[in-house]
Amino acid sequence: MLGAALAGLSSGDRDVLLLVGWERLSYEEVAQALDIPIGTVRSRLNRARKQVRAALTVKESADRG
Template sequence: MPQAFEAIFDRHFDAVHGYLARRAGRERADDLASQTFVVAFARRATFRSDASDARPWLLGIATNLLSNDRRAERRLLETLSRVRGDARVAVVQVGSVGESDRDVAAALAGLDPAQRDVLLLHAWGELSYEEIADVLGIPLGTVRSRLSRARASLQAELETVDAAPPIARTQREVW
């Protein structure tokens, strides 16, 4: 393995895997994180910097790969938002789940996928607006607009949940 790419892999594999695992679950992340580095190597000509700056580029590739198959992410969010229904099964699948996690999962599930990509690259990947625009290949204005809309939807959804009586919450979680 060329030394530079080995450094990129060593430095960023955990971060890329962690981002994907939060979005699509560990099993899917094992596969997608591996694909991310294979694609990154194939596209290394498009990256002209040192390894310390590779993280946004890699997260962009990971996000694009994830967008090819949204089912894993959707299943994970479904499971998390329904965890009250069969807690034992859910805990085995996704680990322990707090009440806040259930609500956030339901709110994230309700977002448009393109908005979710921008939101999570920002919130979890800690990418700047400019970096998101670059790695997703979308205009900066679109990043702003998608992020604002995602936050508005989340806030409205979470406020609804917080204000809802228990019976309404149960119904809402049948997703």
């Protein structure tokens, strides 16, 4: 379920989400690693979290129905 939600993300969004969430890198570290501005890290992380949350909510609703 989570794997499918992650697979649905763009590679840039997925990379940021995994580096912050799984690898526990700071926004600054992610920005340096990916050579992108910190604002882009924040935007991608926010978008990725929303998309994963929405995908998991839809899946959960389908499982209940």
